[in-house]
Amino acid sequence: MKKRLVDVLVIGAGPAGLAAAIAAKEDGIDNLLVLEREHNPGGILRQCIHNGFGLHRFKEELTGPEYAQRDIDKAAELGIEIQTDTTVLAVDGERHLVTCVSSRHGVELIEAKAIVLAMGCRERPRGALGTPGTRCAGIYSAGTAQKFVNLEGYMPGKRVVILGSGDIGLIMARRMTLQGAKVLACVELMPFSSGLNRNIVQCLNDYNIPLYLSHTVVDIKGRERLTGVTVAKVDENRQPIPGSEIEFDCDTLLLSVGLIPENELSEGAGVKLSPLTSGAEVDDTLQTSVPGVFACGNVLHVHDLVDHVSNESFKAGHAAAAYARGGLTPGVTVQVLDGDGVRGTVPQFIRKGASDSVDLMFRPSGVFRNATCVVTCGEREIARKKAMIFTPGEMAVVKLKPEVVAGLDAAVTVKIERS
Amino acid sequence: MPDILIIGAGVTGCAVARVLSRYEARITVIDRGADVAEGASKANSGIVHAGFDAHPGTLKAALNVEGAKMYPALCQELGVPYSQPGALVIGFTEEDRATLERLVKQGIENGVPGVRLIERDDVLAMEPNTNPDVLCALYAPTSGLTSPYEMTFALADHAAVNGVKFVLNEEAEGVAYGQDGKWHVTTDKGERVCDILINCAGVGSANIHNMMNSERLEIVDRRGQYYLLDRMATLPFKMTMFQCPTRMGKGVLVSPTVHGNLLLGPSAEDIPDELDTATTAEGLKFVLDKSRLTWPKVTTRGTITNFSGIRAHEKNGDFVIGAVKGCKNAYETVGIESPGLSAAPAIGERLGAQIAEEMGLARKAEIVPPVRRSKPFHEMTTEERAEAVAKNPLYGNLVCRCEVVTEAEIREAIRRPVGATTIDGVKRRTRAGMGRCQGGFCSPRVAEIIAEELGISMLEVTKCGGESRLLVGTIHDAMKKEG
Numbered sequence: 035m036k037k038r039l040v041d042v043l044v045i046g047a048g049p050a051g052l053a054a055a056i057a058a059k060e061d062g063i064d065n066l067l068v069l070e071r072e073h074n075p076g077g078i079l080r081q082c083i084h085n086g087f088g089l090h091r092f093k094e095e096l097t098g099p100e101y102a103q104r105d106i107d108k109a110a111e112l113g114i115e116i117q118t119d120t121t122v123l124a125v126d127g128e129r130h131l132v133t134c135v136s137s138r139h140g141v142e143l144i145e146a147k148a149i150v151l152a153m154g155c156r157e158r159p160r161g162a163l164g165t166p167g168t169r170c171a172g173i174y175s176a177g178t179a180q181k182f183v184n185l186e187g188y189m190p191g192k193r194v195v196i197l198g199s200g201d202i203g204l205i206m207a208r209r210m211t212l213q214g215a216k217v218l219a220c221v222e223l224m225p226f227s228s229g230l231n232r233n234i235v236q237c238l239n240d241y242n243i244p245l246y247l248s249h250t251v252v253d254i255k256g257r258e259r260l261t262g263v264t265v266a267k268v269d270e271n272r273q274p275i276p277g278s279e280i281e282f283d284c285d286t287l288l289l290s291v292g293l294i295p296e297n298e299l300s301e302g303a304g305v306k307l308s309p310l311t312s313g314a315e316v317d318d319t320l321q322t323s324v325p326g327v328f329a330c331g332n333v334l335h336v337h338d339l340v341d342h343v344s345n346e347s348f349k350a351g352h353a354a355a356a357y358a359r360g361g362l363t364p365g366v367t368v369q370v371l372d373g374d375g376v377r378g379t380v381p382q383f384i385r386k387g388a389s390d391s392v393d394l395m396f397r398p399s400g401v402f403r404n405a406t407c408v409v410t411c412g413e414r415e416i417a418r419k420k421a422m423i424f425t426p427g428e429m430a431v432v433k434l435k436p437e438v439v440a441g442l443d444a445a446v447t448v449k450i451e452r453s
Numbered sequence: 454m455p456d457i458l459i460i461g462a463g464v465t466g467c468a469v470a471r472v473l474s475r476y477e478a479r480i481t482v483i484d485r486g487a488d489v490a491e492g493a494s495k496a497n498s499g500i501v502h503a504g505f506d507a508h509p510g511t512l513k514a515a516l517n518v519e520g521a522k523m524y525p526a527l528c529q530e531l532g533v534p535y536s537q538p539g540a541l542v543i544g545f546t547e548e549d550r551a552t553l554e555r556l557v558k559q560g561i562e563n564g565v566p567g568v569r570l571i572e573r574d575d576v577l578a579m580e581p582n583t584n585p586d587v588l589c590a591l592y593a594p595t596s597g598l599t600s601p602y603e604m605t606f607a608l609a610d611h612a613a614v615n616g617v618k619f620v621l622n623e624e625a626e627g628v629a630y631g632q633d634g635k636w637h638v639t640t641d642k643g644e645r646v647c648d649i650l651i652n653c654a655g656v657g658s659a660n661i662h663n664m665m666n667s668e669r670l671e672i673v674d675r676r677g678q679y680y681l682l683d684r685m686a687t688l689p690f691k692m693t694m695f696q697c698p699t700r701m702g703k704g705v706l707v708s709p710t711v712h713g714n715l716l717l718g719p720s721a722e723d724i725p726d727e728l729d730t731a732t733t734a735e736g737l738k739f740v741l742d743k744s745r746l747t748w749p750k751v752t753t754r755g756t757i758t759n760f761s762g763i764r765a766h767e768k769n770g771d772f773v774i775g776a777v778k779g780c781k782n783a784y785e786t787v788g789i790e791s792p793g794l795s796a797a798p799a800i801g802e803r804l805g806a807q808i809a810e811e812m813g814l815a816r817k818a819e820i821v822p823p824v825r826r827s828k829p830f831h832e833m834t835t836e837e838r839a840e841a842v843a844k845n846p847l848y849g850n851l852v853c854r855c856e857v858v859t860e861a862e863i864r865e866a867i868r869r870p871v872g873a874t875t876i877d878g879v880k881r882r883t884r885a886g887m888g889r890c891q892g893g894f895c896s897p898r899v900a901e902i903i904a905e906e907l908g909i910s911m912l913e914v915t916k917c918g919g920e921s922r923l924l925v926g927t928i929h930d931a932m933k934k935e936g
Contacts, residue, residue: 035835071854119849119850123857133835135838135849135851136850137842137846137847137848137850139849140839140842140843140849141838156890156893157893159891160891161759161891164753164756164759166731166732166733166734166737166759167732168731169730169760171915171921171923174893175893177893178893178896178897181897182924186911187927187929188911189924189925189926189928191925213928252734258915258916258921259920259922274734298855
């Protein structure tokens with residue numbers, strides 16, 4: 035079996051992997067390899083043909099494929115090697131040894147000084163919801179439907195109900211409508227949407243698609259193909275309220291009920307995962323609990339905006355390059371803790387004496403209007419950020435300035451205070 | 454050479470077909486499903502029962518023990534997964550102890566090897582996640598696990614390479630013995646004529662029986678709902694955990710599957726519609742509540758799916774197997790519910806031998822050995838994987854990432870003697886789509902491969918036959934209709 039040695043190996047050529055590879059290459063890492071399981075680089079952006087990408091990073095509105103193409107072009111210009119049609123089968127975290135397979139090269143072993151995990155995330159399927167009913171055709175995760183419509187040119191159905199108000203579901207409500215389908219309803223279990231507000235406005239409101247908050251699907255009907263679903267209102271404990279049922283005749287149910295970082299390889303590598311983010315626990319350099327293994331993008335925690343993914347991944351790429359050169363030494367860290375109103379802050383640790391700014395990213399645990407995010411180090415307040423609204427649907431970011439990071443001497447707590 | 458028609462391609466029908474394929478006969482198996490194993494054989498607990506459950510002297514008892522003994526060698530021969538982790542039936546009260554003692558005695562009488570009563574400490578030492586309130590348990594070391602649909606596929610494949618013809622998507626609607634001395638079976642597709650008729654129609658078997666014989670049989674359609682949980686690093690139980698049957702009911706099992714998932718269930722509800730395999734909120738809650746008795750920390754975190762299957766319960770409680778009384782050249786297997794999967798190999802041998810003898814069938818000179826399925830990529834070592842890709846590059850194309858299934862295996866599943874024609878068919882033969890993403894990533898690619906292999910359009914690919922199409926048109930069609 036062939037064994038290849040590289041300095042930095044990046045797993046995944048979506049926006050996270052591409053950004054990490056570009057950063058490492060720009061830092062002078064030439065022996066660099068990116069592995070991608072699909073036939074083309076670009077990741078999930080390839081099927082996101084709507085616009086709205088890149089406003090932060092490029093200050094213009096791009097489609098998903100356009101955004102991805104900028105990084106693909108940049109990678110090509112830098113001479114970065116991307117090996118597509120290649121699936122990673124296992125990562126040995128201790129030996130930094132990756133096993134992968136492709137029809138062209140067979141099974142390969144690759145040993146890397148540093149590894150960047152950038153495998154992205156997957157959609158929560160129906161099974162995870164425990165929704166009773168039949169197991170007929172016509173039930174898709176929103177992303178699968180998006181792939182059928184946007185990449186393959188097929189319509190998965192004509193009369194559609196969408197369960198969950200995640201961004202992909204909202205985007206697909208509009209997409210299916212524009213493509214001639216009738217979207218009857220978007221049904222959300224929580225009293226608020228988990229999608230971006232702009233998507234509620236542009237994808238539902240603009241097309242008069244009703245959003246049923248605090249509702250869920252309680253029955254799925256149809257022996258062969260879906261013939262209908264029953265929707266019911268839920269109480270404050272998210273239990274269906276008898277008598278509140280609404281019947282919808284539909285041939286398609288799309289699920290947009292959450293994304294899960296895809297960390298099977300990370301777990302195999304011995305990387306410690308956070309139960310809150312389902313991604314790795316990392317320090318301010320995006321290094322995981324396994325030395326020399328870094329994680330970024332949606333495999334680390336699910337983002338709303340690809341611009342944030344890219345920024346985070348540049349950081350991971352720079353750190354991986356430094357590690358490969360022996361320039362990233364382990365140090366003492368302070369912990370970053372979730373306070374009131376905050377869930378799953380990343381990074382979970384900051385190295386004492388770090389000199390760069392650090393973006394603390396987290397999901398508010400509820401909806402807070404006119405509130406302030408306060409960050410403390412021990413008893414000392416070190417940052418605050420006011421916002422009109424904090425909501426679980428939009429990841430919040432609070433920047434710690436370099437001089438603040440340099441002075442950290444105790445655990446950091448992030449919380450939201452109501453005004 | 455006589456024409457034999459078998460109605461029903463479940464595990465029983467396929468076991469009978471495989472045994473009869475050793476004889477000179479033209480054999481056809483028909484089934485209303487789009488695949489074999491589309492009824493009870495696809496949705497049950499997958500347990501090869503040790504055989505302590507059934508009353509001594511019943512067909513269930515005899516055939517269960519006989520079938521269970523055949524399983525290890527048969528699975529080896531056919532290439533079907535099988536393991537023998539053993540089983541516990543746990544009891545909590547002195548009343549339960551009395552029941553378990555009776556079951557042990559019954560097991561010994563039925564000839565179940567090694568069955569015995571063990572006390573609390575031994576139960577907790579063997580299975581530490583058991584409810585600590587447990588008092589004692591029946592221990593059956595020979596209780597096994599298999600994959601019920603894979604067993605059915607393998608039996609069908611072996612029958613097919615020995616000349617048995619499988620006709621799917623065809624439902625028997627009426628049977629009559631003609632003046633020509635042949636059986637005439639009307640189906641939704643036309644009429645089939647045969648010399649020997651064998652009714653293995655599962656939940657439909659009593660209907661067919663009652664068209665042939667005035668001694669009516671009655672099947673109750675008994676639905677069982679299950680939770681299937683994802684594979685985990687360490688399963689909470691190594692063995693199949695049954696609950697002691699009480700006046701309150703039979704209880705549910707918590708068991709590993711042969712593939713390393715965890716199964717909770719089944720419920721037991723008598724329902725009016727033999728095709729109603731929907732799950733219900735009440736049924737699933739029942740399973741969860743009952744499971745808690747065995748496993749106090751029960752969780753549905755990591756649920757892959759919930760599903761249900763229908764057992765064909767005959768009102769008198771035992772299997773009905775043999776010649777149909779008062780009829781010429783007609784045989785049947787009616788009321789094949791649990792332990793039907795365990796008994797199926799023995800049913801096949803017994804009924805096959807009986808038919809061959811009574812009908813004077815001649816043994817074939819040569820029997821083609823089974824064409825075993827290639828070793829799954831998932832189970833190969835790195836070296837074996839390298840060798841597999843070197844021989845067939847399609848092993849290098851991973852299609853299902855959750856269960857690690859390659860394009861080579863999916864194409865092979867479609868090209869089997871009784872090959873997959875649907876998404877579910879590929880799933881059950883290869884496990885593609887059986888994992889935690891539930892086919893979200895791989896189903897579009899699986900559909901493409903099916904379309905290529907069968908020479909059909911993507912729009913004709915179905916999940917499970919009939920109208921279960923995945924797609925309703927192209928985006929261009931959709932736009933045209935909108936004007």
